[in-house]
Amino acid sequence: MKAPFSDLFKPGLPAPAQKWTGWPEFNFVGGHNDEASIPVDALKEAMDRVLTREGSTLGTYFLQSGPLGFAPLREYLTDKLARYSGIKCETDEILLTSGSLQALDLVNGLFLNAGDTVIVEESNYGGIFAKLNARSVNMVAVTVDEDGMIIDDLEAKLADLESKSIKPKYIYTIPTVHNPTGTILTLERRLRLIEIAKSKQIPIFEDECYADLIWDGERPPALRGLDDSGLVVYVGSFSKCIAPALRVGFIVADWPVIAQILPMKGDAGSGALEQMLLAEYCSEHFDDHIEKLRATLEGKLDVLIEALEENFGTEAEFSRPPGGIFLWVKLPEAVDSSRLAIVAAENGVEVNPGREWSLESDAGNWIRICFANPSHDTIRQGMANLAEISRKEFGHPRFIANK
Amino acid sequence: MKAPFSDLFKPGLPAPAQKWTGWPEFNFVGGHNDEASIPVDALKEAMDRVLTREGSTLGTYFLQSGPLGFAPLREYLTDKLARYSGIKCETDEILLTSGSLQALDLVNGLFLNAGDTVIVEESNYGGIFAKLNARSVNMVAVTVDEDGMIIDDLEAKLADLESKSIKPKYIYTIPTVHNPTGTILTLERRLRLIEIAKSKQIPIFEDECYADLIWDGERPPALRGLDDSGLVVYVGSFSKCIAPALRVGFIVADWPVIAQILPMKGDAGSGALEQMLLAEYCSEHFDDHIEKLRATLEGKLDVLIEALEENFGTEAEFSRPPGGIFLWVKLPEAVDSSRLAIVAAENGVEVNPGREWSLESDAGNWIRICFANPSHDTIRQGMANLAEISRKEFGHPRFIANK
Numbered sequence: 144m145k146a147p148f149s150d151l152f153k154p155g156l157p158a159p160a161q162k163w164t165g166w167p168e169f170n171f172v173g174g175h176n177d178e179a180s181i182p183v184d185a186l187k188e189a190m191d192r193v194l195t196r197e198g199s200t201l202g203t204y205f206l207q208s209g210p211l212g213f214a215p216l217r218e219y220l221t222d223k224l225a226r227y228s229g230i231k232c233e234t235d236e237i238l239l240t241s242g243s244l245q246a247l248d249l250v251n252g253l254f255l256n257a258g259d260t261v262i263v264e265e266s267n268y269g270g271i272f273a274k275l276n277a278r279s280v281n282m283v284a285v286t287v288d289e290d291g292m293i294i295d296d297l298e299a300k301l302a303d304l305e306s307k308s309i310k311p312k313y314i315y316t317i318p319t320v321h322n323p324t325g326t327i328l329t330l331e332r333r334l335r336l337i338e339i340a341k342s343k344q345i346p347i348f349e350d351e352c353y354a355d356l357i358w359d360g361e362r363p364p365a366l367r368g369l370d371d372s373g374l375v376v377y378v379g380s381f382s383k384c385i386a387p388a389l390r391v392g393f394i395v396a397d398w399p400v401i402a403q404i405l406p407m408k409g410d411a412g413s414g415a416l417e418q419m420l421l422a423e424y425c426s427e428h429f430d431d432h433i434e435k436l437r438a439t440l441e442g443k444l445d446v447l448i449e450a451l452e453e454n455f456g457t458e459a460e461f462s463r464p465p466g467g468i469f470l471w472v473k474l475p476e477a478v479d480s481s482r483l484a485i486v487a488a489e490n491g492v493e494v495n496p497g498r499e500w501s502l503e504s505d506a507g508n509w510i511r512i513c514f515a516n517p518s519h520d521t522i523r524q525g526m527a528n529l530a531e532i533s534r535k536e537f538g539h540p541r542f543i544a545n546k
Numbered sequence: 547m548k549a550p551f552s553d554l555f556k557p558g559l560p561a562p563a564q565k566w567t568g569w570p571e572f573n574f575v576g577g578h579n580d581e582a583s584i585p586v587d588a589l590k591e592a593m594d595r596v597l598t599r600e601g602s603t604l605g606t607y608f609l610q611s612g613p614l615g616f617a618p619l620r621e622y623l624t625d626k627l628a629r630y631s632g633i634k635c636e637t638d639e640i641l642l643t644s645g646s647l648q649a650l651d652l653v654n655g656l657f658l659n660a661g662d663t664v665i666v667e668e669s670n671y672g673g674i675f676a677k678l679n680a681r682s683v684n685m686v687a688v689t690v691d692e693d694g695m696i697i698d699d700l701e702a703k704l705a706d707l708e709s710k711s712i713k714p715k716y717i718y719t720i721p722t723v724h725n726p727t728g729t730i731l732t733l734e735r736r737l738r739l740i741e742i743a744k745s746k747q748i749p750i751f752e753d754e755c756y757a758d759l760i761w762d763g764e765r766p767p768a769l770r771g772l773d774d775s776g777l778v779v780y781v782g783s784f785s786k787c788i789a790p791a792l793r794v795g796f797i798v799a800d801w802p803v804i805a806q807i808l809p810m811k812g813d814a815g816s817g818a819l820e821q822m823l824l825a826e827y828c829s830e831h832f833d834d835h836i837e838k839l840r841a842t843l844e845g846k847l848d849v850l851i852e853a854l855e856e857n858f859g860t861e862a863e864f865s866r867p868p869g870g871i872f873l874w875v876k877l878p879e880a881v882d883s884s885r886l887a888i889v890a891a892e893n894g895v896e897v898n899p900g901r902e903w904s905l906e907s908d909a910g911n912w913i914r915i916c917f918a919n920p921s922h923d924t925i926r927q928g929m930a931n932l933a934e935i936s937r938k939e940f941g942h943p944r945f946i947a948n949k
Contacts, residue, residue: 146802147776148749151715153659159805162638163612176605183601190593190819198586201789202579203919209566235565241644241793244813256556274812312554346551373550386604388818390644399549402562409677410647414817415791416593516606 157277168491169525174352174387174468175516177443180436181386182428189423190416197419205412206419210405212239212393213418219426220379220393227355229364230377230395238401241413243352243380243392247274249404250348250376250394254312255280261348262300262314264292266471266501268322268350271315283311284502289462291318291328294335301343313348313376314340319362320353323471323500323511325464330363337370347375352392355384355433357466358441373397381421383468383515384433389417440468440515443522447514450523454530458540468515471500473508475539480510487532492525560680571894572928577755577790577871578919580846583839584789585831592826593819600822608815609822613808615642615796616821622829623796630758632767633780633798641804644816646755646783646795650677652807653751653779653797657715658683664751665703665717667695669874669904671725671753674718686714687905692865694721694731697738704746716751716779717743722765723756726874726903726914728867733766740773750778755795758787758836760869761844776800784824786871787836792820843871843918846925850917853926857933861943871918874903877911878942884910890935895928 146152200206208214217234224230240246247270255261257279263271265284275282283304286296297314304311314336318328328336340347349366363369367377377395390413394404444463447470451459460473474480484496497509514522530540549555603609611617620637627633643649650673658664660682666674668687678685686707689699700717707714717739721731731739743750752769766772770780780798793816797807847866850873854862863876877883887899900912917925933943 146800146806148747149802149806151713151749152656152806156656156806157809159802160613160808161805162801163608163614165612166606166610173607175607178602178605181602181605183597186601186604187594187597190597191590194586194590194593198589199581199584201589201791202581202584203569204576204578204785204790205566206791207569209568210563211566241813241816248812253555253559270812277812310554344551346554382607387607388604388609388815390813390815390817397549398565399552399562402564403549403552403555403559405563406560409651409673409680410644410793412791412793413644414793414820416819416823417817420819 167488167493169521169528170493170516171512171514171525172493172495173513174383175513176383176387176468177436177439177515180439182424182432185428186420186424189427190420193419193423201415206415210408210412211235211237211401212413213415213422215426216391216418216422219422223425223429224379224395228351229368231368232395235398236395236401238394238404238408239413239418240392240394240408241410242382242390243350243378244270245408245413246378246392246394247271247350249407250378251275251278252407253400253404260304260309260311262297262311263502264316264321265503266321266324266506268317269495269499271350272499272502282502287321287324287326289326291321291326291332292316292336294332294339297336298339301339301345311345313346315348315350316366317350317353318366319351320357320464320467322353322467323469323495325462325467325469325471327357327362327465333363333366333369337366337374340370340374341372344374349375349377351377352380353383353467356437356440356468358437359465360434360437367395373400376400384429384436385421385425389421390414391417391421437466443514443517443519444470446519446522447512447526450526454526455540456542469511469513472510472512474510474533475537476508478508478533478537478539480508483510483533483536486536487529490528490532492529492532494529570891570896572924572931573896573919574915574917574928575896575898576916577785578916579786579790579871580839580842580918583842585827585835588831589823589827592830593823596822596826604818609818613811613815614638614640614804615816616818616825618829619794619821619825622825626828626832627782627798631754632771634771635798638801639798639804641797641807641811642816642821643795643797643811644813645785645793646753646781647673648811648816649781649795649797650674650753652810653781654678654681655810656803656807663707663712663714665700665714666905667719667724668906669727669909671720672898672902675902675905685905690724690727690729692729694724694729694735695719695739697735697742700739701742704742704748714748716749718751718753719769720753720756721769722754723760723867723870725756725870726872726898728865728870728872728874730760730765730868736766736769736772740769740777743773743777744775747777752778752780754780755783756786756870759840759843759871761840762868763837763840770798776803779803787832787839788824788828792824793817794820794824840869846917846920846922847873849922849925850915850929853929857929858943859945872914872916875913875915877913877936878940879911881911881936881940881942883913886913886936886939889939890932893931893935895932895935897932
């Protein structure tokens with residue numbers, strides 16, 4: 144069925160959406176969180192308090208806070224970013240957005256025209272690939288290992304670009320609990336990365352959405368915290384540490400950058416209730432909440448690893464991540480994970496195929512498994528089903544390892 | 547102060563924002579609402595109820611509703627749109643957005659490239675002018691009178707475009723409580739407009755954000771309600787009827803249009819709490835609330851008109867609007883309202899100058915006054931101050947009429 148006026152649509156639009164038919168029974172895709180960990184009672188109390196105190200200000204666009212977003216949440220963030228990420232900033236260096244996805248769109252809108260070039264890690268958040276492809280931007284991929292982006296390779300790629308007189312618009316990186324590999328960029332590499340950015344005057348676009356979910360809470364300072372030159376534009380979110388349906392992300396950057404981004408955010412502010420709730424709740428409960436959530440998620444990771452070992456034996460290879468909500472898994476080369484994802488989805492099991500999460504030519508047998516949302520039982524049954532589906536389709540895993 | 551890497555910004559960005567310094571004492575701009583009318587207690591109860599019932603679903607992107615937005619709110623809207631706007635639609639013909647501003651961006655993104663042409667009413671919502679200018683789109687202005695868009699002029703403008711082989715991408719209109727004139731397009735003109743759109747196969751982009759605020763509740767059906775061809779893309783909002791800081795708008799269109807817009811909404815959903823709250827609150831209270839709000843706003847309009855007559859006498863000309871939150875006022879020709887807006891703002895009184903709200907060449911002595919937010923006293927004092935400022939600057943009003 145076509146719209147009567149589809150001939151007037153702009154050329155080059157993405158493929159139209161399909162109708163949504165509900166979540167799959169075994170849902171291992173998307174950054175969903177553990178539903179039982181949503182602190183409903185405390186959220187209700189916080190909401191009631193903040194509405195009692197400030198509910199009537201909903202009558203005004205931007206409440207009483209101006210277009211950067213609810214001031215008490217920005218104040219809370221200056222404290223939280225200092226303690227968790229080593230970032231010192233002022234409240235007017237924070238722009239609250241509709242999730243980190245709007246933040247990515249805004250930063251991309253600041254820099255990118257079709258044909259521009261950016262640097263990305265070769266395995267990476269599939270959403271950033273989609274967004275950059277939609278803008279017809281060239282991506283130059285830097286290899287990663289267990290310590291994150293390989294800085295020698297970054298230097299080689301930059302030298303190559305320089306030899307072609309191409310200056311990349313930014314270096315996009317998820318240094319802390321990298322998506323999908325789960326690695327943490329070492330402090331030494333962070334410092335080298337910043338030095339390179341400074342010497343070449345290339346901005347770093349730092350995405351730190353998963354960093355609060357490190358099991359032992361130990362992490363190096365964010366790049367934005369280590370840099371003193373203003374070259375780092377930082378993006379964060381409450382989706383992974385509180386709840387993804389609360390659409391609150393944020394950009395941290397020097398005021399001149401924020402000032403240039405703000406007029407492009409033509410939505411008269413992001414949702415007020417979510418900002419009010421988070422300010423009220425987090426000021427009191429964030430530290431306790433995140434500690435409990437980490438333990439819950441690590442427990443789910445353990446169940447996932449057990450289930451993989453039980454069902455795939457040695458034919459599923461992975462490194463145990465130090466935190467986060469996903470596991471990056473290598474299956475035997477015979478397994479085409481793009482095909483596996485399709486067949487599994489037809490059977491109620493959804494996983495992300497490697498090719499959507501990596502520019503590597505050999506990512507075709509990798510999958511990303513998100514483990515935060517499904518229950519222990521769902522994880523176990525889902526991995527058993529996935530193994531069976533994969534075996535039927537590709538002959539791997541060859542036998543159920545531990546049965 | 548410049549960003550260190552501003553040379554890498556995309557060319558042609560809008561001017562950077564200034565730091566926000568708080569609301570002016572006499573705030574007659576922006577679509578703010580009456581703060582005392584925010585039903586804080588009922589909102590708290592609704593929030594508590596819906597969080598108790600569905601709070602844990604915040605752990606999942608899109609809750610349990612999919613990317614079109616919270617299903618109970620879309621269900622409520624199918625009922626509300628039928629009763630208030632004469633629109634029959636299915637829940638999957640509604641896309642919930644971050645306010646109607648995101649809806650405008652999405653619809654514009656569906657159609658518009660730089661150099662495209664659209665039809666607009668000559669006096670119009672300043673935000674749409676800004677958004678269309680930012681996209682370098684040509685606007686062809688149709689004249690309006692007390693019955694809304696003049697259809698004969700529309701036909702003339704379309705014929706002129708056709709003679710140049712230009713097909714406009716859409717006809718944008720605010721037919722019901724037009725911004726800024728407050729007029730309501732008559733039923734007869736609505737039917738003619740739809741016939742023209744059908745015969746030329748030009749979509750109508752209908753913006754119905756103020757229609758619930760008609761004092762006597764009487765209004766013609768929305769264009770989307772009168773059309774049976776799918777040519778009308780409709781945009782609505784809860785900003786004016788409940789609270790502007792709740793960022794919830796919506797697009798109503800045939801599914802093939804929604805399906806094509808959805809992939810461009812790359813933000814993983816708009817704020818869940820606002821959608822949950824509105825579904826819960828409106829199902830029970832909307833009809834009563836809107837009736838009270840209308841009476842409150844009409845009372846403020848009466849105060850504004852009194853204050854204008856008292857302070858400007860016959861030198862302020864206007865038609866009493868049948869609803870809404872703004873009054874479109876003509877001052878003597880000697881008054882340059884763009885200059886007046888600047889001087890008044892320096893003295894704590896903010897109004898919208900006509901040139902930002904109109905493409906008419908003779909809008910330079912008009913102002914738009916939003917009356918929903920200020921108190922009765924603030925309206926009275928604000929108009930007294932505005933008259934004094936205007937007299938000092940332009941010699942008009944010549945004397946304080948009734949004193």
